[in-house]
Amino acid sequence: MGEAPVMFEEDLHKNISNGTRSVSMAYEAVVAVANKQYLVGSTDESGSSIGVLALDQTTSKWITPVVLGDKPKICMDLSVIILNEERILVIRRDAASEDSIWFLELNTKFVRDQSQALETEVVSWSKGVIGDDLKPVVISGPSGVGKGTLISKLMDDFPTKFGFSVSHTTRAPRQNEQNGVHYHFSVRSDMEKDIKDGKFLEYALVHDNLYGTSVEAVEVVADAGKRCILDIDVQGARQVRASPLGAKFIFIRPPSFAELENRLRARGTETEEQVQKRLRNAKAEIEQGLSSGIFDHILENDDLEVCYRNLKKLLGLDVTPDVCRTSPVTEPHLRMNHLAENVDGHFVVDYKNNK
Numbered sequence: 001m002g003e004a005p006v007m008f009e010e011d012l013h014k015n016i017s018n019g020t021r022s023v024s025m026a027y028e029a030v031v032a033v034a035n036k037q038y039l040v041g042s043t044d045e046s047g048s049s050i051g052v053l054a055l056d057q058t059t060s061k062w063i064t065p066v067v068l069g070d071k072p073k074i075c076m077d078l079s080v081i082i083l084n085e086e087r088i089l090v091i092r093r094d095a096a097s098e099d100s101i102w103f104l105e106l107n108t109k110f111v112r113d114q115s116q117a118l119e120t121e122v123v124s125w126s127k128g129v130i131g132d133d134l135k136p137v138v139i140s141g142p143s144g145v146g147k148g149t150l151i152s153k154l155m156d157d158f159p160t161k162f163g164f165s166v167s168h169t170t171r172a173p174r175q176n177e178q179n180g181v182h183y184h185f186s187v188r189s190d191m192e193k194d195i196k197d198g199k200f201l202e203y204a205l206v207h208d209n210l211y212g213t214s215v216e217a218v219e220v221v222a223d224a225g226k227r228c229i230l231d232i233d234v235q236g237a238r239q240v241r242a243s244p245l246g247a248k249f250i251f252i253r254p255p256s257f258a259e260l261e262n263r264l265r266a267r268g269t270e271t272e273e274q275v276q277k278r279l280r281n282a283k284a285e286i287e288q289g290l291s292s293g294i295f296d297h298i299l300e301n302d303d304l305e306v307c308y309r310n311l312k313k314l315l316g317l318d319v320t321p322d323v324c325r326t327s328p329v330t331e332p333h334l335r336m337n338h339l340a341e342n343v344d345g346h347f348v349v350d351y352k353n354n355k
């Protein structure tokens with residue numbers, strides 16, 4: 001993930017002529033990205049914030065970029081890590097942990113657009129968050145419950161915050177599904193070889209096809225500084241739970257089995273035989289989802305908007321609290337004792353203390 005850290009901790013004062021004026025910089029760290037060298041530290045123009053200067057190595061000219069975003073305060077102990085050609089991670093080592101992680105965007109789409117609009121060099125800060133807020137999120141639930149719909153809403157509303165882990169699958173693409181976007185569509189022998197070579201974080205046979213999350217799929221999202229969302233089945237969730245990934249696990253359940261069937265049929269993407277197979281598997285998947293202890297939260301997807309609001313709330317996004325229909329399942333002794341459908345066709349879940 002990323003490249004070797006570039007850390008030159010120096011306490012030099014540099015007088016830099018950027019063509020029009022001279023800037024004095026006590027720089028803490030230097031990193032080379034693409035054809036530029038960036039100096040990150042304290043300049044006489046940056047006030048109490050960390051400043052940025054760039055040396056264009058092709059023209060040997062110094063540039064003082066326009067710096068967008070909330071800026072981190074100056075500190076005397078900085079580390080800089082290149083994440084990719086688009087952004088660097090800046091760690092304020094002598095700061096409180098909640099103020100220590102920052103990202104400096106050098107060449108993201110946002111920065112390129114701003115640069116074009118302002119007709120000048122632009123960089124942009126964003127503050128990183130540590131702790132639960134960056135944990136990958138595993139979303140599971142039976143086929144047709146609405147996982148993809150919820151994830152699409154999240155990605156549309158928060159494109160800079162979340163990134164989707166693009167799985168591999170041996171199932172055939174549906175209409176409008178793009179290779180590399182919805183899935184990496186693969187042949188079984190290739191996937192089996194990659195699994196053998198340890199390239200997969202998890203994999204499972206789901207509805208007779210092989211599905212899996214490659215290590216790379218998760219790294220791509222992390223390298224972009226985003227929170228990774230995985231849409232995987234319960235078998236996969238169990239494997240991720242046993243891995244060091246340290247994710248948050250959310251199970252989406254339908255309001256009733258009949259409604260699940262309606263949604264799966266209405267989607268119109270499966271043959272009758274496949275619908276039957278998915279519904280058969282859904283029963284076991286719901287039972288395991290509710291009782292296995294894998295999941296931190298269970299969210300009912302009845303009304304889509306309510307469910308989406310509750311999902312955002314679980315992910316710590318700033319939303320007005322709504323009727324919370326989620327049940328944290330953190331106590332290992334809480335096990336589902338009975339799952340049945342009541343007269344309204346709604347699931348009745350009876351948690352029993354089996355301690």
Ligand SMILES: Nc1ncnc2c1ncn2[C@@H]1O[C@H](COP(=O)(O)OP(=O)(O)OP(=O)(O)O)[C@@H](O)[C@H]1O
Pocket residue numbers: 141142143144145146147148149150263264266267301302303304305307
């Ligand atoms: N709350 C809801 N109420 C009614 N319809 C819904 C709701 N949520 C999703 N749907 C619809 O149900 C269908 C299945 O949703 P979706 O494809 O998101 O399910 P999924 O869980 O991702 O399924 P799969 O695991 O097979 O990929 C879609 O047509 C979607 O528009």
Ligand SMILES: Nc1nc2c(ncn2[C@@H]2O[C@H](COP(=O)(O)O)[C@@H](O)[C@H]2O)c(=O)[nH]1
Pocket residue numbers: 140141142143147167168171202203204206211212213231232233234235236237
């Ligand atoms: N274990 C994994 N399960 C996955 C992965 N990607 C998707 N899925 C699950 O498969 C079913 C069916 O998906 P569909 O796109 O064919 O409808 C669904 O439950 C997904 O959550 C994966 O990488 N690993």
